[in-house]
Amino acid sequence: MTIMTISKGPFDGQKPGTSGLRKKTRVFMEPGYLECFVQSTFNAIGGAAGKTFVVGGDGRFFNKEAIQTILKMAAANGASKAIVGQGGLLSTPAVSHLIRLGGTDGGLVLSASHNPGGVDEDFGIKYNVPNGGPAPEQVTARIFEQTQTIAQYQISDAPDVDLSALGRQQIDGLEIEIIDPVAEYVDLMSSLFDFDKIAALFSQGFTMRFDAMHAVTGPYAQVILEERLGAPAGTVINAVPSEDFGGGHPDPNPVWAKPLMDEMMSEAAPDFGAASDGDGDRNMIVGRAAYVTPSDSLAVLAANAHLAPGYANGLAGVARSMPTSAAADRVAEKLGIACFETPTGWKFFGNLLDAGKVTLCGEESAGTGSDHVREKDGLWAVLLWLNILAERQQSVAEILADHWATYGRNYYSRHDYEAVPSDAANALMQGLEARLASLPGSTWAGLTLSAADSFSYTDPVDGSVSANQGLRLTFEGGGRAVLRLSGTGTEGATLRVYLEQYAAAGGDHSLSAETALAGVRQATVEITDMQQHIGRIAPDVRT
Numbered sequence: 001m002t003i004m005t006i007s008k009g010p011f012d013g014q015k016p017g018t019s020g021l022r023k024k025t026r027v028f029m030e031p032g033y034l035e036c037f038v039q040s041t042f043n044a045i046g047g048a049a050g051k052t053f054v055v056g057g058d059g060r061f062f063n064k065e066a067i068q069t070i071l072k073m074a075a076a077n078g079a080s081k082a083i084v085g086q087g088g089l090l091s092t093p094a095v096s097h098l099i100r101l102g103g104t105d106g107g108l109v110l111s112a113s114h115n116p117g118g119v120d121e122d123f124g125i126k127y128n129v130p131n132g133g134p135a136p137e138q139v140t141a142r143i144f145e146q147t148q149t150i151a152q153y154q155i156s157d158a159p160d161v162d163l164s165a166l167g168r169q170q171i172d173g174l175e176i177e178i179i180d181p182v183a184e185y186v187d188l189m190s191s192l193f194d195f196d197k198i199a200a201l202f203s204q205g206f207t208m209r210f211d212a213m214h215a216v217t218g219p220y221a222q223v224i225l226e227e228r229l230g231a232p233a234g235t236v237i238n239a240v241p242s243e244d245f246g247g248g249h250p251d252p253n254p255v256w257a258k259p260l261m262d263e264m265m266s267e268a269a270p271d272f273g274a275a276s277d278g279d280g281d282r283n284m285i286v287g288r289a290a291y292v293t294p295s296d297s298l299a300v301l302a303a304n305a306h307l308a309p310g311y312a313n314g315l316a317g318v319a320r321s322m323p324t325s326a327a328a329d330r331v332a333e334k335l336g337i338a339c340f341e342t343p344t345g346w347k348f349f350g351n352l353l354d355a356g357k358v359t360l361c362g363e364e365s366a367g368t369g370s371d372h373v374r375e376k377d378g379l380w381a382v383l384l385w386l387n388i389l390a391e392r393q394q395s396v397a398e399i400l401a402d403h404w405a406t407y408g409r410n411y412y413s414r415h416d417y418e419a420v421p422s423d424a425a426n427a428l429m430q431g432l433e434a435r436l437a438s439l440p441g442s443t444w445a446g447l448t449l450s451a452a453d454s455f456s457y458t459d460p461v462d463g464s465v466s467a468n469q470g471l472r473l474t475f476e477g478g479g480r481a482v483l484r485l486s487g488t489g490t491e492g493a494t495l496r497v498y499l500e501q502y503a504a505a506g507g508d509h510s511l512s513a514e515t516a517l518a519g520v521r522q523a524t525v526e527i528t529d530m531q532q533h534i535g536r537i538a539p540d541v542r543t
C-alpha cells in the first residue's frame with residue numbers, strides 16, 4: 001500500500017451536489033483529483049474499513065480507469081468487499097438495487113448522466129448511501145469538508161483487476177466480486193411486471209423501438225425486451241455502450257433523441273418508442289405520432305399502475321417536483337391518495353419513499369420511479385408503460401386522449417436558456433423575486449396573476465426546510481410559469497422556464513403545446529424583463 005500526499009485539496013470551491021461531482025473528464029484525470037474525492041468520501045462515512053460497496057458506471061471514457069483506482073483505494077482503506085459490474089458497467093438504478101439487495105454500505109457510481117462522454121467531455125462520480133439513494137446533503141457536506149482539509153490518500157500497489165472476468169478476485173484484503181450487471185435487475189423487473197402478458201403483446205405483433213443511445217441500458221434492454229419478452233431482434237437500437245455515446249448526448253428527449261422521434265412521427269412508426277440516458281435513470285416515452293411529456297407520463301402511470309402486479313394493491317401516494325406539471329395531482333385527487341410537491345432533485349423523494357408515504361414519483365426532466373429502488377429508473381418506466389399497454393390493449397395516443405378526457409390536459413413545456421452570464425441570470429431572478437409580492441392582481445399579455453411566490457419546502461418526514469427552490473407565477477385561467485436556475489449546468493448559468501396551461505376535461509386538448517402556452521410564455525417574458533436582462537427571449541432548448 002502507498003500513502004500518497006496531496007499538498008492541497010483539488011476541490012477548492014467545488015462542492016459535490018447530490019448528483020455527485022461533475023467535471024470535465026480531463027479534470028478527473030488530473031493526478032489526485034478522483035482520489036481526493038474517493039478518500040474524502042471514505043473519510044466522511046467514518047472510514048471504509050470492513051465495509052462493502054457496489055461499484056460501477058455507465059461505460060463512458062475513463063470509467064474503467066476510475067474503477068481500478070476506486071478498487072485499489074477501497075483495498076488500501078481496509079474495505080472488505082466490492083461488488084462490481086462486469087466490464088465496469090452498472091446502470092444507476094441497478095446500483096441502487098444492488099446496494100439495497102445486499103444490504104451494503106453504499107456504492108460509487110461513475111457517470112455524468114445525460115451529458116456527453118469522451119476525453120474532452122464530461123465525467124462524474126457520486127456516492128450512494130445504504131438505502132440505495134444519492135447521498136443526502138448532510139453527507140455531501142461532510143465529503144466537501146473532507147476535500148478541504150485532506151492531506152493524503154491510501155492506494156494499493158496491486159496490479160489492475162480483470163473487470164471482464166465474472167467471479168471473485170482479491171486485492172490485499174478486499175474481495176472483489178465481478179457480477180453480471182443485468183441479472184439481479186432483470187429479476188427485480190420480472191417481480192414487478194407481468195412479463196407473460198407483455199410477451200403476449202409482442203407475440204401479437206406489437207412493435208417497439210428502444211433507443212439505448214449507445215449508453216448503459218443497451219445490455220439491460222436487450223436481455224429484457226428481446227430475450228425475455230420476445231421482442232424481435234433490432235427492437236433495441238444503439239445497444240452497445242460506447243465511451244463517447246456514439247458522439248452524441250445520451251439525453252432522452254425530443255432534441256437529442258431526434259432520430260427516434262422522427263421514426264415515431266413517420267408513416268413506418270412502430271407502436272411504441274422509448275429511450276434512456278447515459279446511466280439509465282431517465283426515460284422518454286413516445287407512441288406512434290404521440291410524444292408523452294414526462295409530466296403526463298407520471299400522471300398516466302399513477303392512474304394505471306394498479307394494472308401491473310407490483311402495484312396491484314394501489315399507491316400509497318405520489319410525489320412530483322414542483323416544476324413538474326400538476327397532471328399527477330389530479331390523478332392523486334381522484335384516487336384519494338396524497339400528492340407531494342418537492343423541490344427539484346431526486347433526493348427529495350428519498351424520505352417520502354423510505355417512510356412509505358409515496359409509491360411513485362417523478363420529475364419533468366424525464367425521471368420517473370417508484371419505491372422499488374431509490375433512484376429514478378428509465379427501463380422501469382418503459383416496462384410499466386408496456387404492462388399498461390398490454391392490459392389496456394389501446395395505443396399510446398388513445399390512452400393519452402382518454403386520460404385528458406378524464407382529468408383535463410396540462411399543456412407543458414420547459415424552455416432552457418443556456419450559458420447565460422451568471423450576473424445577468426442572477427439579476428433577472430433577484431429582480432423578479434423582489435417584485436413577487438406586488439405582482440398578484442397585475443395583468444401581463446392579457447393574463448392576470450393570481451399568485452406569485454418563491455417555493456419553500458418543509459420535508460414532511462424530518463421537518464427540514466429547503467427555501468428558494470424556484471419562483472412561481474400562477475395565472476388566472478390555469479396558467480403557471482416557474483423560473484429557476486439549474487444546479488447542474490457547467491457553463492455560466494442555465495435559466496429554466498417551465499410553462500404550463502391547464503385545459504379542463506371537456507375542453508380542447510388538440511392544440512400544440514406551443515400554441516396553448518403562448519400566452520403564459522409572453523406574460524413571463526414581459527414580467528421578467530427577459531430581453532433586457534439576458535438579451536434574448538428565444539430559448540436554446542425546448543423540451
Ligand code: G1P
Nearest residue numbers: 344345346363365486487488489
Ligand atoms: C436537472 C433536472 C432535475 C434533475 C437533475 C439531476 O437539474 O432539472 O430534475 O433531478 O438534473 O438529474 P437542474 O439542472 O435543473 O438543477
Ligand code: ZN
Nearest residue numbers: 113114279281
Ligand atoms: Zn441519468
